[in-house]
Amino acid sequence: MDTARTACDPISGIPNILSIAGSDPSGGAGIQADIKSISATGGYAMAVVTALTAQNTRGVTAVHTPPTDFLRQQLDAIAEDVRIDAVKIGMLGSAAVARCVGAWLDHARPPVVVLDPVMVATSGARLLDDDAVRAVVDLARRASLVTPNIAELAVLVGADPAASWSAALEQGRVLAVRLGTRVLVKGGHLPGERCPDALIPAPQDATGGPDTVVLDGCRVPTENTHGTGCSLSSAIATRFAVTGDWPTAVREAKSWLEGALQGADLLDVGAGSGPVHHFHAGPDPRAHQRFTELAWRDIGELRRNLLELPFLTALMEGDLPATDFAYYLQQDALYLRDYSAVLARAAAMAPAEDEQLFWLSAATSCLQTEAELHRTWLSGKTGIRAGEGDAGPVTRAYCDHLRAVAGRGSYAELVAAVLPCFWLYAAVGDHVQERVQERVQERPQGRPGGHGPSGPHPYAAWIATYADPGFAEATARAKQIADGAHRRASPVERTAMLAAFRWSAAYERDFFDAPRARAAARRAPADLREGAVLA
Template structure:
């Protein structure tokens, strides 16, 4: 087969993702987990089996490895016919199998290869001899990303398993430098309430890998961890085939796996370490899930980021400089001016008189709020449109909303305007509750206490609740394509809400990092 046949077709709605791994008849790990993970993350799953296992949630009782010649026939059969967007490699089992896969990679040259080096059993026992480990290292040099767990990382560099996060990062850098491949260091085997992962990018020559991006995560309290490594690596391969961005692929796959672990208790599979719930995000066919449930779950990570932003932290504890607060209010006034126009367009598209009146009342309220911001907080009279230009984040947010109005879908437009109600109310509730924990005296003395009190406005709470109900009604009446567009529009607006808060950095932006700063998502480590 000629290499160009395996070129990526990224951009298709459903990328083709091949799993090369062992079989788990209980369905929780191996190639069965890969197929579920690829499917759940938006790919079309293909599978080539390297080994057959006799296993369940209690453990492995036997392994049968077919001849490598037949493995190569499987690989060729797939790649001779199907354009591959990504390849995930899992259990190999022997040097011969690893070299067979390496030879196929050399011939086919897939655009994306994610290697999950299955080398150490849960008990800690080595699954590969030294010759096979060296073969895996040769294979790693052909991969785009390697995703070892803590024990496997130690085996790959010939060291004891890391006992700390910093030691794991050092070992990950060493592996990346040796093989010239990106490495995902996974903190799941380390103790503690958090579960960070680090994406270490190669660069700078052997022994001097480039930057590391750390993605924080919470440790989910469950014993249902069977197949987590398989599931994560195949999810990353799929999301990269969709996004073309390693950071986005890791972030999205990690969030998906965390939710899959959290939903695993709803499954009833076996008496041992059960599987994760790969399809936790799918609506129950017995009852359609409300749009607001889907959207809220989909943006959980964004909400977490918002509450950790320097602006929100400074607003909560009162340390936010007055200039930053004034800048935020100025941008908010400019945003509300344009947001009112978008709400008026939403009213024009509304299918009922009741909804038309609701959106028009909200538009009027926005203009009144904008004028009040100028008079009471900024000490100026609002000027004519165009006399005060918004900043780049405000402009981008407004452009997104205007572009959504141009598409003319009422359901999509409702989803795009909802975060300004809902996320604003959620942040306000959080800030207000944090301030009130210190008592009435602290609240009264808070430099932004009067502003924070406005979050308790019952009229705004009622409007938020009504907007959510309208979004759920629009979702029920929408086509499948419109439902997808609604979720995407909501996610984009939620992202702009985060960026809007982040545009006003607050006092902690230039301060020394906290002791947990290296665990925050997106932090570039030295």
């Protein structure tokens, strides 16, 4: 399976996770646990049933396995319609079922597969035929990650169960080599105060790649551990689909499971080993994540594109055509007037006086900056002439987007929409400052236009404006306000916040590219074919 992928990028920010597993009607393990785990850790859960168990917290009394034809029909029905971001596989029960799932994986090729090689329930009941072990090994070779417990690890390497953590790690390394895939060794069944897990890289990763990552954890004093393995593997699949990084996914899933174990005794389900509390953290895991972290990660690629734009490179080099610079400044002045109005609207919607004051003062600063742009840069003194006075297509689209969110969005959504103008501008400023500082020190400010290779940097004075500490402070405060609004927001609002942020970030990038796009459009030859519309 593909392992070097990045996090999925669905519009909603919610990946689609498919569990292929057995049913536990008592709800603590199997697909029932998977659906709860996936939902609790930020995924959209789907489930294909391999087998039905008659089971409670004390044990399994019967297993019914529907025909594999029907299993394949369930799998195909999903794959034909839904984008699958990750698959988690649990109880397979028999060799025929394992082979059927293997054939479907070869056909559907989902990007990520986490295999929990379920053999025995926490209660001690067997959940896999003896002759099915080979078929599970075959399946495990197609997985991105395999998560056996101590007993399953021993069966898979054909040895006695490890009695110590170091013996378990050794068996994990043997298994990773045998399967050619990464393995999570779980310490849940070893004695001791600690409950460590270890992520062992696939052999091909290990050469120059990451080393084994040990994730320590404290043992939660509870008897209610039914379904921990199912819950953990589903949470890892989900967090990997969100973050694109295995150690991060395991760390986040393990920390979430620790909370679920801590909450387990609050539930009152059965007389045996009861289930963990999947929703100990509330219904939406994003409530516990910072918006700024989610959003910044979300626009990672866009940020890289932005910093590589020819406009910025030329600005730093000092060979940006003066006309492009003038166009940028003039569009910025037009933008700031609208942006100020939108910030004033955020002030009007703010739930508390300190936030109201912050947005009002930001709105005022925008108008002052706009006036300053005209006075200092666009007045003719600098040799820059403001071209025609209309808003260009990017300015227009960006302002329309902001005004639309201000008109129909919530406060949280509006805060997310105005944030990239602070944050990305500050990021561009840091980047440009860093790159040109040395050169600017050597060659003090000069005027745009005619500078020789040894002359002063023509944009030094402009670049110096990026270093404004007041702006950095305002950016930090805007981020803080966005995080607070996200904590208080509903799940639907949180999704809208991310979308609004993403759109604004894309317009920020396009804004810096607009002078080049405009110049390129001007240079494009007219279409003189018959029937073409002449401008």
